Amino acid sequence: MTNAREIFVSVDVETSGPIPGEYSLLSIGACSAFDPDNGFTVEVKPINDKFDAKALEVTGLSMKDLSQRGLDPAAAMKAFSDWLATLADSGETLVFVGFNAPFDWSFVNYYFHRFMGENPFGFTALDIKALYMGATRCSWHDTRSSKVAEHLKPELSGTHEALRDAKYQAEILRLIWREIMRSS
Template sequence: MDVYFSADVETDGPIPGPFSMLSFAIVFAGTYDGREFKRADTHEKRVYHELKPISSQYEQEALDVNGLDRQRLLLEGEDPKEALTKAANWIREIAGEGSPVLVAYPLSFDWTWLYWYFVNYCEQGSPFDYSKCYDIKTALSVKTGMPIAQSGRSSVPSHLRSHRLHTHHAIDDAIEQAEIFANLFEWEPPHGRDKPQT
C-alpha cells in the first residue's frame, strides 16, 4: 500500500549544499492499495521543523519570499541531523507496513532538497528510498491534457483547488498541496480528459 505524504520546503537558495533548507513540513495525505484511495480525514498528522543553515551562502530573494529570519535560525534552528532523523522516524511510524510516497507540487524542487538532506543527515537515509514519489504537476497534465509547461499551480481547475491560501509557510503549503493532491486523485475527468475550468 502506498502511504502518501505531502511535503513543502522553504530554502535560502536554489540547490542544497551551497544553500540551506530553512524549514520543511510533511503532512499525511492518504493511502492507496491499488483499488481504493483514502484521503486523510484531517491534516493533524504532520511534522514541521526549522533548521540551522548549513552554509554561509544565501539569496535574499528567497528569504523575501518565505519571510524566514536566517539570523534567528543560525542561533535557534534545529540541527539538521536531529530534525531529519525525527522526521524519517515519524514517516516510517505513520506508514507502518506501507510504502511512504512523497507528494509535492512541483516534485522536482521539494524532492531534491529533502532527498539530499535525508541522505546527508539521517543515518537511515531517505524514508522514500530513491524514487517513491508523486508529482502533482505531472498528474494534472495527464488528467487535463495540458502540457507540463502549462500545468503550474495557477492552472489548477477551480473544482480541484484547495480553499487555503498559498502562504509560503511550509505547513500551510503542505496542507494546501495535500488537498489538491486528493482532489486530483479522486477526480475522473469526463472522456478521460478535461480542460481547466476558470
C-alpha cells in the same frame, strides 16, 4: 504487481536558494495527504551563510534567526524520519508528494542522505504538477499553481509556510485524485 499499501505524504520545503548542499534547507512541512491533520513541521539551522535574497524574501525566514532557533540538520532529519515511521507499517511504502516535487525532493533527499545515511522515501516521489497534466491533458504551462487552483477550486491556498503549503498540496492531490476516480 504488489498489493502493498502506499502512504502518500505531502512535503513542502523552504530553502535559502535553488540547490541543496550549496544552499540550506530552512524548513520542512509535511502531512499525510489523505489525513492532513496528521502533520509535521521543523525549522532547520542553516548549513552555511549562503542565501539568495529572493528566496528569503519569499519565505520571510531569517538565516540569523534560524541559526539560533533552528534544529541542527541531523536532529531535524531524525525527527522527520521518526514522524514518517509513525505513518507506515512494515511492508507499506511511503510516497513523497510535492507540487514541483523535483525541487522539494532534491533538498529532502540530499539532507536525509547527508545527515542520516538514507532516505525513508527510498526513490518514491510523485509530482502533483505532472499528475495534474496527465489527468487533465493540459500543457505544462497550465500546471502553474494559480491555473490549477482556478480549475480545482481548493479551499486552502499557498503561503510559503511549509506545513500550511504541505496541507494545501495535499488538498490539490485529493482534488485531482477525485477527478481521476470520477473519469475512470
